[in-house]
Amino acid sequence: EVQLVESGGGLVQPGRSMKLSCAASGFTFNNYDMAWVCQAPKKGLEWVATISYDGSSTYYRDSVKGRFTISRDNAKSTLYLQMDSLRSEDTATYYCARFALIAANYWGQGVMVTVSS
């Protein structure tokens, strides 16, 4: 059974950093591109970043470029999102997602990140 379990969320002050993790199991992790997708409270879905199956390519939405870093450890089957210089508008639930054929066919349960003083 495919499982994606996020961790590392919580309350953080503006300007500070936070690192999210996503532990994957039930599939061959290094065969799939992975992504982070966020959802602000009562809002829609927003793609944040994608990393290729081997980590060689990364893509980011403009609003997080230079502040967020997506990475992966294929030996540990774990995806990461390092978030620096956090802003109040980064407040959201962050989902880890496995991508195949342009769509996210598995999602984690999500982890809440609240940026507030």
Next chain:
Amino acid sequence: DIQMTQSPASLSASLGETVTIQCQASEDIYSGLAWYQQKPGKSPQLLIYGASSLQDGVPSRFSGSGSGTQYSLKISSMQTEDEGVYFCQQGLKYPLTFGSGTKLEIK
């Protein structure tokens, strides 16, 4: 960026009714479209990919169609468990973009 315009924003349907949700891309996305369902407090679930391919385990009353810039999701016979919010997403180009969502309720 490719903009995804989804309509309607909300609708209510009776049990057994056919429901259609539309999604328009700001440019040709060559069937690089997916549909998701999200229930309150839950993660999104993939329904359709490649505009018309049904994800494993998704009931056959769900179907997707379209090409170019115009796409639609059809639920052929509304069930109570189909209540939720539906999102389209283009996967042709980065940044990946989602529609704003359609809230579907039972009438």
